[in-house]
Amino acid sequence: MGPTIKDVAKIAKVSPSTVSRVIAGSNRISKATHQRVRKAMEDLGYYPNANARSLVKNSTETIGLVLSRSVVAALSNPFFPEIFRGITSVTQEYGYSLLLSSSKDYVQEEEEALRMLKERRVDGLLILASRANDSLIETLVKEKHSFVLVGRMPGIEELHWVNNDNVQSAEKAVDYLTELGHKKIAFLGGSPELIVSRDRLIGYKNGLQKAGLDFDFTLVEEVDFTEESGFKSLERLLERHPDLTAVFAIDDLLALGAMKAIKEEGLIVPDDISVVGFNDNPLASYVVPALTTIRIPIYDMGVQAARMLLQKLKGEEVTEYQIVLDSELIIRESSMEPCR
Amino acid sequence: MGPTIKDVAKIAKVSPSTVSRVIAGSNRISKATHQRVRKAMEDLGYYPNANARSLVKNSTETIGLVLSRSVVAALSNPFFPEIFRGITSVTQEYGYSLLLSSSKDYVQEEEEALRMLKERRVDGLLILASRANDSLIETLVKEKHSFVLVGRMPGIEELHWVNNDNVQSAEKAVDYLTELGHKKIAFLGGSPELIVSRDRLIGYKNGLQKAGLDFDFTLVEEVDFTEESGFKSLERLLERHPDLTAVFAIDDLLALGAMKAIKEEGLIVPDDISVVGFNDNPLASYVVPALTTIRIPIYDMGVQAARMLLQKLKGEEVTEYQIVLDSELIIRESSMEPCR
DNA sequence: ATATTTAGATCAAACGTTTGCACAAAATAT
DNA sequence: ATATTTTGTGCAAACGTTTGATCTAAATAT
Secondary structure (H helix, E strand, C coil): CCCCCHHHHHHHCCHHHHHHHHHCCCCCCCCHHHHEEEEEEHHHCCCCCCHHHHHHCCCCCCCCEEEEEHHHHCCCHHHHHHHHHHHHHHHHCCCCCCEEEEECHHHHHHHHHHHHHHHHCCCEEECCCCCCCHHHHHHHHHHCEEEEEECCCCCCCCCCCEEEEEEHHHHHHHHHHHCCCCCEEEEEECCCEEEEHHHHHHHHHHHHHHHHCCCHHHHHHEEECCEEEHHHHHHHHHHHHCCCCCCEECCHHHHHHHHHHHHHHCCCCCCEEEECCCCCCCCHCCCCCCCCEECHHHHHHHHHHHHHHHHHHHHHCCCCCCEEEEEEECCCCCCCCCCC | CCCCCHHHHHHCCCCHHHHHHHHHHCCCCCCHHHHHHHHHHHHCCCCCCCCHHHHHHHHCCEEEEEEEEHHHHHHCHHHHHHHHHHHHHHHHCCCEEEEEEEEEHHHHHHHHHHHHHCCCCCCCCECCCCEECCCHHHHHHCCCCCCCCCCCCCCCCCEEEEEECCHHHHHHHHHHHHHHHHCEEEEEECCEEHHHHHHHHHHHHHHHHHHCCCCCCEEECCCCHHHHHHHHHHHHHHCCCCCCCCCEEHHHHHHHHHHHHHHCCCCCCCCCCCCEECCCHHHHCCCCCEEEEEEEHHHHHHHHHHHHHHHHHHHCCCCCEEEECEEEEEECCCCCCCCC
């Protein structure tokens, strides 16, 4: 194997402790020995063994990120690469490593998280809180582990998280539609187990209320995040509500499916029906007509979440421990004032 | 901190060695003690400390994946999530962890890789060999580290890698165009430093030769992988070759840019000019006209690469150590026989 | 001159495992 | 009955660090 601290010590004619202190940057080392040791390390191509260090320091300088398979699938585009870029940019800045694991389902997600903490001994966890996985969070809180959520977890105070403003931005989207004059706006959402889904529904309701419109549950469809689902749910909606003039979908793929269904029905987007999506999938700007949607600062969310966690771990003062980042309404071609 | 092996030993009234052997599944342990120990572990909620174990076993059961920032950007869509899914599915199967790091540039990439191996002591490395980063590979070979490439590295034999059939599939695309009757086919490629770029150019040339067409370097543009580049390079090409009837681009974004330029020139895809892309970006099927392209089995590449590495690490027999996976030509609407 | 402080280094224990060797008891062979 | 093998367990060293306690020599104070 590679050279150890003892080898360095021997070459530099000091004790291993001294080498260790040189590495740690202790100030009780004379300039002369400092240089001798550095030189020896250099000559030998010495790298300290992180495992040995972790063992005694009880800290691995590593954070864990557990992803459930479904999250990866759901987030793959464009979330995952972006949030990953954000996270790694700050782990790198702090000299930390990132340990990843992906799990099949929610019980396995919890197992993996605990194994990371207790077996691999990561110092903290970053959690993509897509769903209200109370069990995992409760365990983590009870055992006083350090972690921060990307997303939020209703019901538990005092959690560290960074989230986008789902409620407000959904509201913003609906405001935009009502201000254009739309009165009959459908909502294409996901399972209410998903927090984003819930929050965006709340924003939708707020927007309606603000415009003096009544909430009509027959205008709401709850499906999964596929184009297929969007297509079918819009077929159903048009049957129930032929006089629909706008659709707000909580994901762009859903919106795309909806647009397809609208076209197939012989109607025109945006002339007959306006469509607004969410997440600003790269597809949104390419599709014809280009999709009006909401862009989430996903890279920033990764950065802020990682930074918060590392500040906590380093004992630095965590200035804010619940951050919500603004999203942006991107107006493109799929929406206009109602013509009928 | 959590319970250690000694705590378990005390409860089960055995020595730590015995507990260790129970965990390791040694067959020299009586059924009775085995159960007593298991019970004690259960009761205490014991997790073995991976750091301590790694220290003595000199193996972390972890593999590293280093990504340069530019690779993440280039691969973000749809490569990164897909390959990640592939890799994690097998690391999980083998009970290994995945350590990630992303680096700014190619020199940092090398540093990070070596730090992972020597400091964090990962057992092996997975490398996305987008570019001929000889220096890193040479070091790894010289120091006899275990690693496998996703992609290939020309010039060095005996490397372990899994790659898609860039040459053959590019050839396939060109065959398809020549069989339709195209005689003047432009090539939109990237920097020849990128191996994929080189290989696809070779395939292009092969295809031309097979059809009895001469290679004309004025039909070749070498640019970066952005839509903008595709747009501009096609403007240049159309000026040089107004009689162009087909374009083969080594990335879909390039192809999309090309299509835009063609439209802007008042020409129609595919009637006037056929366009074929590469990589099957999700955009390809949404754009109008839908883009003919080549789909790479990227998930499988992740699986195979990870499996190869883990087999190697586990001392299992590695059946194949250089795998090339077939790609598929997806014919959509952007290509047809030439009309002019 | 001696007593005290300070600087710079070493010693040895500790972190939580694994594992070769030794050993006792039980099982089997002679 | 004793000699040999087998089975199950424990002892203690090792893995490569860090760090509190300790020591020595030099510097400073009395």
